[in-house]
C-alpha cells in the first residue's frame with residue numbers, strides 16, 4: 241500500500257476529486273496547506289511596493305491505495321491538477337505499513 245500525497249492549487253480540488261472518484265478512489269483526506277517550491281513564493285506589487293509572499297495557499301490531498309492503483313492515481317491527479325504554470329504542485333508516493341478500519345477491525349488492503 242502507498243500513500244499518495246499531492247499538493248495542488250486550491251481551485252483545482254473539484255476537478256481532482258471528480259477525476260479520482262471516476263477511477264474508483266474510495267476515500268481521501270484534504271487539508272489546507274501553505275508552502276513554496278523552487279521559486280520560493282512570489283513577489284507581488286502592492287501600492288507601488290514589492291512584497292514577497294513566502295508561503296502560498298495550497299491544498300494537500302492524501303489518498304491511501306493498493307500498489308496496483310498507484311500509477312493510475314498519480315496520473316489522474318497530475319492530469320487534473322495541471323495548468324502548465326509554475327506552482328501546479330507536487331505528488332509524493334510514500335509506503336504505508338498498515339491500515340486499520342476502526343469500526344470492523346479489518347486490516348491491510350481490505351481496510352482501504
Ligand SMILES: Nc1ncnc2c1ncn2[C@@H]1O[C@H](COP(=O)(O)OP(=O)(O)OP(=O)(O)O)[C@@H](O)[C@H]1O
Pocket residue numbers: 247273274275276277278279296298325326327328329330
Ligand atoms: N520538495 C518539496 N517538499 C515539500 N513540499 C514541496 C516541495 N516542493 C514543492 N512543495 C509543495 O508544493 C507546492 C507547489 O510546488 P511547486 O509546484 O511550486 O513546485 P516547483 O518545484 O517550484 O515546480 P514549478 O517550477 O512547476 O513551480 C509548494 O507550495 C509546496 O507546498
Ligand SMILES: [Mg+2]
Pocket residue numbers: 276277278279280326327328
Ligand atoms: Mg514553483
